Amino acid sequence: MKKKKKLTLIQKRAITGFLFILPWLIGFLWFYAKSIIMTTQFSLSELTVKPGGGYTLKFVGLENFRFAFRGHGTFKQILTTSVGDMLIDVPLITFFSLFMALLLNKKFKGRTLIRAIFFLPVILNSEAIRSAMEMSRSLLAGGVASASAELVEAAGSGGVSVEYYIQMFTNLGLPMGLIEYIMGAVSRISEIINASGVQIIIFIAALQSIPGSMYEVAKIEGATGYETFWKVTFPMVMPHIITVVVYTVVDSFVDSQVVNLAYETAFDQKNYGLSSTFSLVSTVVTCAILLVVCRFIQKRTFYYN
Amino acid sequence: MxxxxxxxxxxxxxxxxxxxxxxxxxxxxxxxxxxxxxxxxxxxxxxxxxxxxxxxxxxxxxxxxxxxSFFSDSDSSNSLVYMIPQNPTTERYEVASRTLSYMSTMLKSVGYAVSLMLIQVLMCSMAGYGFARFDFPLKKLLFAFVVLMIVLPTHTIMLPLYMTFSNFDIFGIITAIHGEPLNLMATPIPVYILTALACGLRSGLYIYIFNQFFRGLPKEIEEAAFVDGAGTWYTYFRIMLRNAMPAAITVAIFSLVWQYNDTFYARLFHVSDKMLISMRITGLQATIANVYRINSPKILELYMDAGIVLLMLPIVLIYVVLQKQFIEGVERSGIVG
CATH class of the missing domain: 1.20.5 (Single alpha-helices involved in coiled-coils or other helix-helix interfaces)
Structure with missing residues (x-):
């Protein structure tokens, strides 16, 4: 009793909060911290698997890192392309999914059906179904999915000259980089749609958690739909934009060539040390990107409190 | 006048x-x-x-x-048939569901996924709540660990997990009782342990989602509850979790889908494929080819398609029910909307 009385309210709150995260913390220290330490250890050593099971480690210092950046033929290139793809995809997917969530959030007939359809990419991109689909990939080759990937060529042959539009937009004085970005986005529209299933659902949930009273106030004050969006909806959705960005970055990273390269190096070439180096470098790079992006958004984020 | x-x-x-x-x-x-x-x-x-x-x-x-999946043999070889089969057949479904022993495997799979989903929602929301509403030392560093958990490629944790669970022990307690560390391979127990400690499949992401949603809720609700004499647990369960219903449903849906379709943990821990439909589907093509002596890959793919439809069906149905029941329920219930 005496001990409890000595605690201040802030300390009490801290202890309760700590209790809330305790299960996670135990799990993290037990499983993840161990794996991070092991990965770091592997990346600094040369690992040889013993024939009877188990392994021996030989400390080689930064040799693996030196090899990854100096000696390895493709690692640097793959890393930069993966990061580049990530940076291109993230804004596209974020805005696209926010836009779709806004459309889906309104009440209209057939909403359940449409929402179920928009949920399909989440299922289709999950492991078991994706691997099953890959097995029967040849079926999809003639399907709709591949059609849009060749949109540019197809449109050219179909009588609509894409060159003409590009010319028109350049004549309007739009920077060439922007046009290329948009053209790239249009030609990969099916990929973007299929990569934004999760994000759309997160945004729908975000939109639904906005108190209705806010919209009432906005209406009474005479705000137009445009103003309501920018002054109410957007700030309230802002915290979840961070979630979506984090998810998108990680999602594009998980499927990226860097991770594949690390996986192949570990399980095909049995070079665990180098594989750990690849994993570690790419994880650090991704974390750095997340840190910068999240800082940038967090500064502009409004939290209710 | x-x-x-x-x-x-x-x-x-x-x-x-x-x-x-x-x-x-x-x-x-x-x-x-x-x-x-x-x-x-x-x-x-x-x-x-x-x-x-x-x-x-x-x-x-x-x-x-x-x-x-409804094409008959003649349809698949006829290049004029597009989308609408000439001689539709349900034979693909019959064979595929028999090979998957569909009903029992599916029910077990859904049960497995739903139980894990409930644990995951509870544990991750707790962690998310702890991060969102309380201040304690090293909070920022610990939250950085959550992000690290999301980012870390899954194959880097494979080896430690395998080693931990093939010689499972907690500070030597199990060795003291049992004589030797337990081998938990080939059972779903490791997955349950991981999930219960909020380190399961994509738990980091769920903690993040919950954290952002709890941060977005007005503090007044919580303060009002405290003033009215509600304890921390009561506030968390009855007030905060209720208000974060959209987040809970989102996480529940993701967790369900990913858990149901998971092959990573299933392979890592050698969970029996009698329990998991996601593991069965990958072997479907080969099994049918062997049992029914079908050599043409084109026709085998038709069975695979039927299998994919069977795999997707329960999840889509659950999603439709969940989003109708809950999400529109949230809109009606007064607190948030």
Whole structure:
């Protein structure tokens, strides 16, 4: 009793909060911290698997890192392309999914059906179904999915000259980089749609958690739909934009060539040390990107409190 | 007299004044009505065009799979048949469901996924709540660990996990009782342990989602609960979790889908494929080829399509029910919306 009385309210709150995260913390220290330490250890050593099971480690210092950046033929290139793809995809997917969530959030007939359809990419991109689909990939080759990937060529042959539009937009004085970005986005529209299933659902949930009273106030004050969006909806959705960005970055990273390269190096070439180096470098790079992006958004984020 | 005059003049003046006002008002009303209706018509049209267009891109391949799963042998070899089979057959489904022993495997799989989902929602929401609402030392560093958990490629944790669970022990307690560390391979227990410690499949992401949602909730609700004498647990369960219902449902849906379709943990821990439909589907093609002596890959793919449809069906149904029951329930219940 005496001990409890000595605690201040802030300390009490801290202890309760700590209790809330305790299960996670135990799990993290037990499983993840161990794996991070092991990965770091592997990346600094040369690992040889013993024939009877188990392994021996030989400390080689930064040799693996030196090899990854100096000696390895493709690692640097793959890393930069993966990061580049990530940076291109993230804004596209974020805005696209926010836009779709806004459309889906309104009440209209057939909403359940449409929402179920928009949920399909989440299922289709999950492991078991994706691997099953890959097995029967040849079926999809003639399907709709591949059609849009060749949109540019197809449109050219179909009588609509894409060159003409590009010319028109350049004549309007739009920077060439922007046009290329948009053209790239249009030609990969099916990929973007299929990569934004999760994000759309997160945004729908975000939109639904906005108190209705806010919209009432906005209406009474005479705000137009445009103003309501920018002054109410957007700030309230802002915290979840961070979630979506984090998810998108990680999602594009998980499927990226860097991770594949690390996986192949570990399980095909049995070079665990180098594989750990690849994993570690790419994880650090991704974390750095997340840190910068999240800082940038967090500064502009409004939290209710 | 004067009283009579005023009485006379008032009704005379009134209609004159009112008449133009009324007609003016009518004009504005009809005009604005036309403007608003045309606006809504254009908006609905726009919305439907975009939605249908995007939905088509999504559903195109799925429709292809569904229609092909009804193809008979002659349809698949006839290149003129597109989407609509000439001689539709349900034989693919019969064979695929028999090979997967569909009903029992599916029920076990759904049970497995649902139980894990409930644990995951509870544990991750707790962690998310702890991060969102309480201040404690090293909070920022610990939250960085959550992000690290999301980012870390899954194959880096494979080896430690395998080693931990093939020689499972907690500070030597199990060795003391049992004589030797437990081998938990080939059981789903490791997955449950991981999930219960909020380190399961994509738990980091769920903690993050919950954290952001809890941060977005007004503090007043919580304070009011405290003032009314609710304890921490009561506040968390009955007030905060209720208010974060959209987040809980989102996480529940993701958790369900990913857990149901998971092959990573299933392979890592050698969970029996009698329990998991996600593991069975990968072997479906080979099993059918062996058992039914079918050599043509084209026809084998038709069975695979039927299998994919069977795999997706329960999840889509659960999603439709969940989002109807809960999400629209959230809209109706007063606290948030």
């Amino acid at each position: 004067s009283a009579e005059n005023t009485v006379d003049t008032v009704p005379v003046i009134k209609p004159e004044e009112k008449q133009p006002k009324k007609s003016f008002k009518m004009n504005v009303n009809t005009k604005s009505k036309i403007v608003t209706t045309s606006k809504t018509v254009v908006m609905t049209l726009f919305r439907w065009i975009v939605l249908i267009g995007v939905a088509y891109v999504i559903i195109g391949p799925v429709l292809g799979i569904i229609s092909r």
